[in-house]
Amino acid sequence: MSNILHKILLIEDDLSMGFLLTEFLEDQGFEVKLCRDGESGYNALKRQPYDVCLLDVMMPKMDGFTLATHCKELNPAMPFLFITARSLKEDKLKGFELGAEDYITKPFDEDELLCRIKVLLRRQPQQLPAPQVQKFTIGTYVFDYSRQELCYQDETWRLTETESEVLKLLCQNQNQILKREDAVEKIYGKKDYFLGRSFDVFISKLRKMLQNDPRISIDNVFKVGFILNVQS
Template structure:
């Protein structure tokens, strides 16, 4: 018997919430619906979920605040925003919080289902013996399997996407990592806003790596980035 994937849906529009819950359950998912951010966080803490779908405009705790709380509870939980807000700044903020996708209303249910399945497939462990899990970056140590970056006596826990971006940079150290190739490898598709979110993760990694002057993540205009580590 196949275990159903569990989805936490936090949506303050109950009509939308019930319709979407019913659609997802008809397609084989176990869905828990909450109508505000606080109840969503409480429900998340009481159970195990494979994916979270968050509305942005909610009372008491909005989707962005909830996303930050979820990331502090579980750095690896995938989540996507489902919202009527389509402004570029909102999308970039969502991705900077570690969102795996951002879908605006109204949306096509089949497209949403496809995106959910892509995110869930990424959670399935795949053994790739040839791909290293630990990297040395100048005076830093990066453990991809634990999503940890260490320098001297400090250790930072990265989000899943941050760890994936840094892994790709490490695998291409001192070579160009094309932005569109990286976005496709991480998200399974090419998309302008996902490309911009990739830039946000690069900025975060630059700040974390700033303690070692031999390390730089250099921009290659309209192409991508290079993780340069000098001797």
């Protein structure tokens, strides 16, 4: 593999399998975004491009076949493969008809999955990494990461560098769990209890800044992290 950090979108409603696959793929040098249902996976695809999409068939809110159709509409060049317990010939044929590059049935060997992903990546022309999103819409707020500004109507807050980094991570994981340990490591470069407490302080500050819009909340997930929830 090249030294480009490839991004994988994993959509798996089985939380245990999702975490195991995420950990395995991250250990192999990939950046992995885990979504637990088809709808959140679709929203993730709309926010940024991915190099490969791994999706289950049986998922809440939007099944894998429907999501695959949307995948092709959003990014026809992005390869995707199904990882599913459904092994019927009809399901496999439907998956391939929708444009899937592969169809892997559970249980499967992780190393085999890794090989198939590498094959897909080798088929893709090497490109420069996509530019990072600099502006985020959060309900009625606009967060300009490049300027470290959070705007609401005619009010503008100038954020500190750390506040900007925390809010950026929350925005990139909007309506998804942002694990405290992962966020602390990305921001401070290491995992540490006291740095985690400092991170919580920044969360409290951001809550106050975002309180003007009742559709927005930063919710605690006990012993795991936080979710930036934005109701449509």
